[in-house]
Amino acid sequence: MNELTFLSHLTSEQYLTQLQNRLEQHHLLDEHRNLSLADSSEQDFLELFFLEKIFTPDKRLSPHTIKAYRSDAKTLLIFLTDHSLSFQDIGFPEVKAYNKYIKEKYAAKSAIRKLEFFRRLLDFGYETQFYKTHLSTWISKPTSKKGHYIMEGTRPEEAQTRVQVRELNQKDAEYLISFFPKIVKANQNREQLEKRNLLIAYLLYTTGLRASELLSLNWGSFRYNRQGHLYADVIGKGKKPRTIPIKEETVKLLFDYRRSLRESVDINPEDTSPLFFALYNKKEPCEHKKRLTYPSLYKIVKEAVHLAGKHWKVSPHWFRHTFVTMLLENDVPLAVVKDWAGHSDISTTNLYLERVNQDNMHVHLHKVNLFS
Missing domain, CATH: 1.10.150.130 (Tyrosine recombinase, N-terminal domain)
Known part of the structure; x- marks a missing residue:
């Protein structure tokens, strides 16, 4: 057949x-x-x-x-x-x-x-x-904890588990990002690899892109809006397009990376060449571009995690969870975060907000005078 x-x-x-x-x-x-x-x-x-x-x-x-x-x-x-x-x-x-x-x-x-x-x-x-x-x-499916969690056993003799959120706080995220360029061991194309890895880390952390969306980026994915701010157009789950603003710190790294490759930094919407591609064993790093794969991205993240010596369970998706949580912690409206993250339903975004509100319960508690 x-x-x-x-x-x-x-x-x-x-x-x-x-x-x-x-x-x-x-x-x-x-x-x-x-x-x-x-x-x-x-x-x-x-x-x-x-x-x-x-x-x-x-x-x-x-x-x-x-x-x-x-x-x-x-x-x-x-x-x-x-x-x-x-x-x-x-x-x-x-x-x-x-x-x-x-x-x-x-x-x-x-x-x-x-x-x-x-x-x-x-x-x-x-x-x-x-x-x-x-x-x-x-068929009867098990129930699952809603949200972005991993489960860990707490006592070998019991089935009891505890919940750990799959995200980083700001301090740990910045610390981990600093190790992305440090994992480069090759002498050939060292500068380009270091700049590529650091840009990958910043894009993961400052955009909330899914790994597949990050790897699908072309140079032509970027454009300026009427106010002169840089944006990236991506195709998310279900082929749904959305637009992501790029922070100035990330813009600088993006152009530094392009210059290290001797590529033009002029925005060209017609350029369909991959933003991230394999650089090892290339006499000319910009020739024969083979788009970076998810296993390669995963390896970059895991090597940085290992070198940092902490948060050994971190994967590329942790940065997405971290980004969404930080938006909500900084009072970005729920509907804006939903569209920014590309959630198909606002109930998904609301799961993050519920946990943010739980984490902030002490703020409300401190406002109450319980003792005369």
């Missing part, structure tokens, strides 16, 4: 004819000409599931999301293999057993994601008659 994956590259004139032919050849249409996988192979079922529900042509997935989907699929495949099961063997007991296995083996947020992948697969199977019953109704 691999040939079905090529249909997305056909012209609109060819698409209907080719799709009709392929589906009829594989007997994947029922008497109502609806997609039916009742008699299909597991290979057909899985390929169509990924083609129609996961890797759709109109959906741009980040490397992180793709990696998560592959991990979820691998987890399910391993479970089935370990129990000598096929996808066609899945029924009520198998759904309950896998549900129990995931909830016991993974933390709440990972379990929720893996069970959501499983639910989507079962629903697709029911919609296409691969499964005769609505099996996903028996």
